[in-house]
Amino acid sequence: xxxxxEDPVCNRMIDIEDAAAQADxxxxxxxxxxxxxxxxxxxxxxxxxxxxTLAAHKQRHHAPRDRAKQx
Amino acid sequence: xxxxxxxxxxxxxxxxxNHKHGGQHGAHGSTAGGHDHEGMIADxxxxxxxxxxxxxxxxxxxxxxxxxxxxxxxxxxxxxxxVLALLSSIVYFYGGWPFLKGLWSExxxxxxxxxxxxxxxxxxxxxxxxxxxxxxxxxxxxxELATLIAIMLFGHWIEMKSVMGAGKxxxxxxxxxxxxxxxxLDDGSVSDVxxxxxxxxxxxxxxxxxxxxADAIIVKGETxxxxxxxxxxxxxxxxxxxxxxxxxxxxxxxxxxxxxxKTGDETFLSSVIRLVEEAQASKSKxxxxxxxxxxxxxxxxxxxxFLTAFGWSALTGQGFAFAMERAxxxxxxxxxxxxxxxxxxxxxRSTAIAATNGLLIRDRTAFEEARKIDAIIxxxxxxxxxxxxxxxxxxxxxxxxxxxxxxxYAASIEAHSEHPIAKGIVKDAKEKWDVDNxxxxxxxxxxxxxxxxxxxxxxxxxIRAKGLLPDDPRIEELSxxxxxxxxxLIDSVLAGAIALADIIRPESKRAIAQLRHMGVQCIMxxxxxxxxxxxxxxxxxxxxxxxxxxxxxxAAKVKEVQSRGLIVAMTGDGVNDAPALAQADxxxxxxxxxxxxxxxxxxxxxKSNPLDVAAIIGLGRATYSKMMQNLVWATGYNAFAIPAAAxxxxxxxxxxxxxxxxxxxxxxxxxCAINAQMLRLxxxxxxxSGTLHEEH
Numbered sequence: 001x002x003x004x005x006e007d008p009v010c011n012r013m014i015d016i017e018d019a020a021a022q023a024d025x026x027x028x029x030x031x032x033x034x035x036x037x038x039x040x041x042x043x044x045x046x047x048x049x050x051x052x053t054l055a056a057h058k059q060r061h062h063a064p065r066d067r068a069k070q071x
Numbered sequence: 072x073x074x075x076x077x078x079x080x081x082x083x084x085x086x087x088x089n090h091k092h093g094g095q096h097g098a099h100g101s102t103a104g105g106h107d108h109e110g111m112i113a114d115x116x117x118x119x120x121x122x123x124x125x126x127x128x129x130x131x132x133x134x135x136x137x138x139x140x141x142x143x144x145x146x147x148x149x150x151x152x153x154v155l156a157l158l159s160s161i162v163y164f165y166g167g168w169p170f171l172k173g174l175w176s177e178x179x180x181x182x183x184x185x186x187x188x189x190x191x192x193x194x195x196x197x198x199x200x201x202x203x204x205x206x207x208x209x210x211x212x213x214x215e216l217a218t219l220i221a222i223m224l225f226g227h228w229i230e231m232k233s234v235m236g237a238g239k240x241x242x243x244x245x246x247x248x249x250x251x252x253x254x255x256l257d258d259g260s261v262s263d264v265x266x267x268x269x270x271x272x273x274x275x276x277x278x279x280x281x282x283x284x285a286d287a288i289i290v291k292g293e294t295x296x297x298x299x300x301x302x303x304x305x306x307x308x309x310x311x312x313x314x315x316x317x318x319x320x321x322x323x324x325x326x327x328x329x330x331x332x333k334t335g336d337e338t339f340l341s342s343v344i345r346l347v348e349e350a351q352a353s354k355s356k357x358x359x360x361x362x363x364x365x366x367x368x369x370x371x372x373x374x375x376x377f378l379t380a381f382g383w384s385a386l387t388g389q390g391f392a393f394a395m396e397r398a399x400x401x402x403x404x405x406x407x408x409x410x411x412x413x414x415x416x417x418x419x420r421s422t423a424i425a426a427t428n429g430l431l432i433r434d435r436t437a438f439e440e441a442r443k444i445d446a447i448i449x450x451x452x453x454x455x456x457x458x459x460x461x462x463x464x465x466x467x468x469x470x471x472x473x474x475x476x477x478x479x480y481a482a483s484i485e486a487h488s489e490h491p492i493a494k495g496i497v498k499d500a501k502e503k504w505d506v507d508n509x510x511x512x513x514x515x516x517x518x519x520x521x522x523x524x525x526x527x528x529x530x531x532x533x534i535r536a537k538g539l540l541p542d543d544p545r546i547e548e549l550s551x552x553x554x555x556x557x558x559x560l561i562d563s564v565l566a567g568a569i570a571l572a573d574i575i576r577p578e579s580k581r582a583i584a585q586l587r588h589m590g591v592q593c594i595m596x597x598x599x600x601x602x603x604x605x606x607x608x609x610x611x612x613x614x615x616x617x618x619x620x621x622x623x624x625x626a627a628k629v630k631e632v633q634s635r636g637l638i639v640a641m642t643g644d645g646v647n648d649a650p651a652l653a654q655a656d657x658x659x660x661x662x663x664x665x666x667x668x669x670x671x672x673x674x675x676x677x678k679s680n681p682l683d684v685a686a687i688i689g690l691g692r693a694t695y696s697k698m699m700q701n702l703v704w705a706t707g708y709n710a711f712a713i714p715a716a717a718x719x720x721x722x723x724x725x726x727x728x729x730x731x732x733x734x735x736x737x738x739x740x741x742x743c744a745i746n747a748q749m750l751r752l753x754x755x756x757x758x759x760s761g762t763l764h765e766e767h
Contacts, residue, residue, distance in 0.1 A: 007306055016266060028513070052513060053511055054488060055511070
């Protein structure tokens with residue numbers, strides 16, 4: 001099933017699975033239509049970081065061991 | 072071919088001293104040509120037949136037999152007593168050789184045992200008879216001696232066969248591995264190679280119906296695999312790319328290409344065999360007890376023999392020959408063979424039958440102690456539950472949507488999240504749709520456009536803050552149960568709510584019921600909060616739950632329960648719960664899969680099924696009671712047999728010849744062997760498993 005997200009730099013809607021590039025910032029993942037947009041983002045992340053999508057990789061929660069958390 | 076050291080059950084090792092390996096066996100893996108039990112059996116058989124053949128003329132020449140059959144005229148001739156002596160000497164030296172050699176090595180090692188007894192008995196009879204011949208008399212013991220030796224050889228032959236039967240189970244395990252494999256070469260062609268030549272990384276082709284030659288990972292293809300002989304899992308397991316297959320399992324209907332991950336001694340099958348051998352060779356209190364009793368019995372027999380000889384000859388008028396015969400019978404019948412084998416026979420059967428069902432016993436002492444367990448502590452996640460979330464309830468608050476709709480909308484939004492709650496929703500959803508403009512609501516959930524509608528999947532906090540929380544008692548109930556609830560808003564209207572929880576395994580309830588029926592308290596440890604713990608406890612029927620336990624506190628909690636004066640078993644993950652497993656009186660690692668090298672556990676369960684816990688505890692109890700049965704029989708039999716052999720019942724006409732004594736002695740061992748083979752594993756569906764999956 002397709003899921004589209006907004007490229008925070010150029011504001012285009014892109015398919016999350018076809019995204020050309022991805023960047024993590026402040027615990028969240030952002031997806032980009034191209035490497036250029038991603039690079040732009042990395043230079044000024046605070047400026048572009050709005051409308052986060054998914055939790056970033058390194059904060060990905062693992063399978064529940066002993067905690068049942070609310071999202 | 073992998074020549075396994077078949078676990079041979081024997082107490083005192085004296086029995087095998089005459090076959091050239093002094094000293095302990097200890098634990099060893101595949102010993103090439105170490106013990107050659109089949110050779111020993113063949114040896115006994117050969118000597119038996121020769122002795123039996125010679126016994127016929129010996130009987131014919133024996134004065135007593137001739138007198139009995141009134142054939143003196145026909146069979147007697149001058150010098151016949153020398154012929155008799157000659158034939159008997161052959162039987163004594165050739166037939167009695169295993170026992171004489173055994174006597175020699177035992178005495179040399181100062182380890183008096185069964186062979187000493189028999190050796191002394193037959194030597195006494197022989198020397199006495201020869202002396203009598205040279206003194207010119209006919210009152211010899213030759214035919215008694217010959218029949219005794221023949222019967223002893225026969226008895227040993229049969230005993231060894233039945234004892235070997237107990238070890239056969241392990242051999243069957245070893246034979247699960249095939250001899251050849253289809254190796255896929257770099258150019259794509261396939262060539263058959265011996266399994267012993269396989270290396271990690273080799274690509275193999277496994278056709279339908281073939282045995283898997285090594286632990287490997289599937290790189291191409293899909294199939295279902297029969298792992299029942301290795302893990303006890305009766306249903307075939309579906310495997311596709313990336314899945315692991317176990318060496319020794321049987322491939323189903325699909326052809327697969329695999330990459331070898333482990334070969335030879337490193338495979339799961341080899342580890343299991345090694346574990347079983349180690350367990351069977353390891354010491355245990357009950358066996359030490361039996362060995363001590365056997366030693367005592369040996370001395371009692373020797374002493375009893377002398378006393379009997381002395382008693383009859385000095386205190387009555389029966390004559391030395393009579394006293395001699397009684398003494399020999401006492402020594403033979405009291406042979407502690409059954410006592411020495413009582414425990415090992417049961418252990419061999421029990422460890423093998425457990426292993427082929429995925430229940431691996433590392434520490435025999437702990438396994439024997441399992442019968443005394445008062446309480447079992449289960450780690451919740453992964454053991455009593457699956458360790459993953461699933462939908463338990465779906466509430467609908469708007470007439471426009473069905474429960475399935477609510478779930479489908481939520482699943483569409485959660486499709487890409489790695490969060491376990493999200494995964495639970497996605498897993499149980501029947502449908503998912505495209506989402507446009509997906510984004511997270513940090514700390515609260517996520518949203519997106521699904522089927523043209525604005526859909527939000529959010530936490531209760533968000534709903535409460537917006538004042539949208541309905542006054543529905545069902546919501547309170549869910550919260551009381553400690554379930555996680557996700558609310559679904561569609562176009563700003565509250566459509567429904569989805570409750571999730573860590574899914575309880577369907578077998579947990581039955582397993583706990585079985586354990587409580589056995590009189591064992593069932594306690595659960597978890598890091599979850601009180602509500603979740605209590606809900607799980609109620610659902611499964613536990614006696615007690617201990618909630619909000621941090622991982623590093625687990626061992627301390629085990630200790631707390633122990634301090635109540637209870638004998639405690641702990642069931643958990645072998646790696647994460649290692650300290651708690653070590654602290655417990657019996658540590659049970661569950662869900663080990665093929666990774667069985669867990670040092671801190673006393674028992675390792677391959678599958679994650681809690682019913683296996685009930686099964687192994689049941690087996691522990693059954694094993695112990697079988698061992699006791701055998702020991703009681705082996706000792707009790709002597710209480711009756713020794714006096715009878717000594718001639719205590721002579722006044723009422725019961726007299727045992729040495730040969731008859733040997734028959735009784737061997738029978739008592741065979742009875743122990745048969746009793747041991749009757750040990751069965753009670754499986755989860757209530758059926759008993761006595762087979763070692765021979766039919767497959």
